[in-house]
Structure formats: C-alpha cells, structure tokens
Amino acid sequence: MVRSLLLGLTHHNLEAKFMKFFPKPNDATAPIAGVAPITASRIEVPPVSFQPKVVVPTLRYPSLDRNPAYSTDRAEKLFVIRDPDSKEVKTLVPTGDVLQGYLNYIFVFSDRQGNLYTWRTQKEHPEILPQIHKDLIGTGFLTNGGSYKYRTIEEQVNFMEKARQFNLRAITAIYTDKFGILSPFIPGITYHKYLLLGGITATKNVLDNIIRSHENNIVYGDRWAKNTIVQEDESIVEIDFDIELIGEIAQEFEMSQLLYHILLFSSRRKEMLRFLDNYLRENQTHLSQYHIPVVEKILLNYANYFADKPFEGISGGIKQEIAELIKMLSSYCR
Ligand SMILES: Nc1ncnc2c1ncn2[C@@H]1O[C@H](COP(=O)(O)OP(=O)(O)O)[C@@H](O)[C@H]1O
Numbered sequence: 154m155v156r157s158l159l160l161g162l163t164h165h166n167l168e169a170k171f172m173k174f175f176p177k178p179n180d181a182t183a184p185i186a187g188v189a190p191i192t193a194s195r196i197e198v199p200p201v202s203f204q205p206k207v208v209v210p211t212l213r214y215p216s217l218d219r220n221p222a223y224s225t226d227r228a229e230k231l232f233v234i235r236d237p238d239s240k241e242v243k244t245l246v247p248t249g250d251v252l253q254g255y256l257n258y259i260f261v262f263s264d265r266q267g268n269l270y271t272w273r274t275q276k277e278h279p280e281i282l283p284q285i286h287k288d289l290i291g292t293g294f295l296t297n298g299g300s301y302k303y304r305t306i307e308e309q310v311n312f313m314e315k316a317r318q319f320n321l322r323a324i325t326a327i328y329t330d331k332f333g334i335l336s337p338f339i340p341g342i343t344y345h346k347y348l349l350l351g352g353i354t355a356t357k358n359v360l361d362n363i364i365r366s367h368e369n370n371i372v373y374g375d376r377w378a379k380n381t382i383v384q385e386d387e388s389i390v391e392i393d394f395d396i397e398l399i400g401e402i403a404q405e406f407e408m409s410q411l412l413y414h415i416l417l418f419s420s421r422r423k424e425m426l427r428f429l430d431n432y433l434r435e436n437q438t439h440l441s442q443y444h445i446p447v448v449e450k451i452l453l454n455y456a457n458y459f460a461d462k463p464f465e466g467i468s469g470g471i472k473q474e475i476a477e478l479i480k481m482l483s484s485y486c487r
C-alpha cells in the first residue's frame with residue numbers, strides 16, 4: 154500500500170529527529186548491533202478497502218454526552234458527525250491509510266482543516282488469539298491466578314473515559330457506536346520503534362503513567378511497547394485497550410510485561426539498564442505498591458519463555474539483562 158504523504162511526513166520528521174540524537178542505531182529497517190532487524194512496519198499493510206456502510210446512530214454512551222453530544226452516520230467514504238439537531242459538526246474523509254494491528258483495522262480520516270482521526274474497528278477473525286492465550290500461560294499469568302478477557306467496544310470506551318477522569322495518558326474517544334471508536338490520530342512513533350531507534354528518556358513518562366494508573370487500580374492490559382505512542386516532545390499516549398487483565402497479580406504482571414519489553418526492544422540495553430537503575434532507586438516509595446517477588450518471578454518467566462524464540466524480528470533471549478534488572482528490584486524495592 155502506498156504510504157500517504159501526510160502520514161509519511163509525520164513519521165519521517167520524528168525519526169529524523171531521533172536519528173540526530175542517537176548517532177548509532179538510526180533506521181529501524183537497518184540492522185542494529187545485537188538486534189535482528191525488525192520485520193513489521195506499521196505502514197506496510199495489505200490494502201483493505203474502507204467498507205462503506207450507512208449507519209444509523211445506534212449506541213450513544215452517556216459518558217460522551219459531556220462533550221458536545223455527537224451523533225453520526227457513516228456514509229460512503231464520508232464520516233459525518235452531527236449534533237442532536239442534525240446540524241453537521243464535522244465531515245471526515247478517509248486518507249486511504251489503514252493501520253493494521255493484530256486485532257483491529259485502523260482507518261485514518263481527515264477533517265477539512267487537515268486534523269487526523271482514527272476509526273478503530275475490530276477484525277472479525279483475528280489469527281493471534283490462540284498465541285495470546287499461549288503467551289499468557291507461558292509467562293505464568295494464567296497459571297498463577299490471573300485471567301483475561303477481550304473488552305467490548307463499549308468497555309474500551311468506558312475504560313478510556315475512566316482513564317481521562319484520572320488524568321492518565323490514554324487516548325480519548327470522540328465518538329463510538331457498535332462498529333468502532335473514533336479517536337484523534339496521535340502523531341508520533343510507537344514506543345517499540347522509539348526503543349529500537351535508541352530512545353530512552355520517554356521511558357520515564359511511560360513508567361510514571363503506568364505507576365499512577367496502578368495507584369488508581371487501573372490496569373491497561375497488553376502493554377508491550379507497541380500500544381504506546383511517543384510524541385515529538387517525548388510525551389506518551391497509551392492506545393489499544395482490547396485486553397483486560399483480571400486478578401490479584403494483574404498489576405505485577407503489567408509492570409513485568411512492560412519492563413521486559415523495554416529491555417527487549419531497546420537497542421541500547423546497557424544505557425537502558427542504567428536508566429532503570431536510577432528510576433527504580435528514585436521511585437522506591439511508588440514501587441512499594443507492587444508485590445516485588447511476583448514481578449521478579451514473571452520477569453524470569455518472560456526471559457525463559459521467550460529465550461529461544463525470535464520475537465517481532467528480534468532474536469535471542471535477554472536473560473542476562475533481566476537478571477540485572479531483578480538484582481536492582483531486589484535491592485531497591487524490598
Ligand atoms: N490514534 C492513533 N494514532 C496514531 N497511531 C495509531 C492510533 N491508533 C492506532 N495506531 C497505530 O496502529 C497500530 C495498531 O493499532 P492498535 O490500536 O494497537 O490495534 P491492535 O489492537 O489491532 O493492535 C498501533 O500500533 C499504532 O501504530
């Protein structure tokens with residue numbers, strides 16, 4: 154699929170900025186020392202045509218009514234948002250970009266001013282489901298009292314609303330119906346790509362936000378660096394709330410999952426470990442909310458389970474790095 158000029162430029166600018174800062178690894182498609190090249194690119198997706206559907210507004214969530222009360226119908230190639238008197242508020246046109254995740258198609262729309270939006274619709278038959286289940290067993294979540302479910306669209310929107318109430322860094326919903334969720338497009342790169350490019354400092358924003366969420370008993374689910382966007386000023390926005398983690402160790406699991414993927418995707422693991430060392434030392438009080446032996450156990454499980462499997466184009470295990478991280482956790486967070 155041809156990369157649209159608009160999206161292409163957004164990402165190009167940001168990558169150029171990071172290349173300036175990080176002299177060594179600079180192109181996610183080029184080999185990075187010690188890290189096999191990444192295979193997946195968010196923009197390389199098979200063409201999926203926007204399925205025009207004329208939709209009579211169905212669900213209206215009370216939680217969205219505090220914003221200008223939107224109702225909408227999606228006509229062919231247009232996404233028209235109307236106010237309750239049927240006056241047109243916004244007309245969105247598809248840019249032709251479809252960002253594909255494992256569970257959703259993300260259609261990108263633009264308004265007349267050039268602001269971008271995403272319309273997130275669930276795939277009917279995602280192939281990834283058995284793998285997700287297997288990984289949650291292999292990493293010890295399901296075998297230690299945890300369980301999970303897929304949030305419905307309504308539950309995802311409720312989650313977004315709750316996160317907004319707590320001022321967390323989570324994407325917002327502008328409109329939703331039973332087919333999908335309309336959100337602002339967040340210009341930036343995924344945190345996963347940021348780590349591959351050698352970025353480090355946004356990690357503070359990611360961890361601060363997760364810790365604050367957990368302090369408020371909010372667990373995102375599925376925090377593996379690809380569901381986080383890093384913006385040009387290195388502020389972050391969490392997206393993708395498909396998976397709900399349930400159970401007593403949900404927060405410990407989420408923290409471990411995040412820490413594991415930070416080290417896995419980082420192309421500067423030594424520097425990242427040094428950064429984490431400082432971060433953990435400075436945040437000991439916040440980390441006391443976690444049952445640290447559980448975090449350590451899950452980190453070990455992650456390192457062992459994925460040790461021999463190439464993952465997202467990255468080969469080899471990171472047992473050594475995880476061992477160092479566990480040592481830090483033990484010394485600062487008992
Ligand atoms: N609002 C958004 N702004 C910018 N990029 C987005 C947005 N929503 C999704 N994306 C991009 O599309 C990819 C897939 O979206 P995601 O919501 O994670 O779907 P999935 O659940 O299928 O993984 C993300 O990794 C991200 O790169």
Ligand SMILES: [Mg+2]
Pocket residue numbers: 254255379380393
């Ligand atoms: Mg995702």
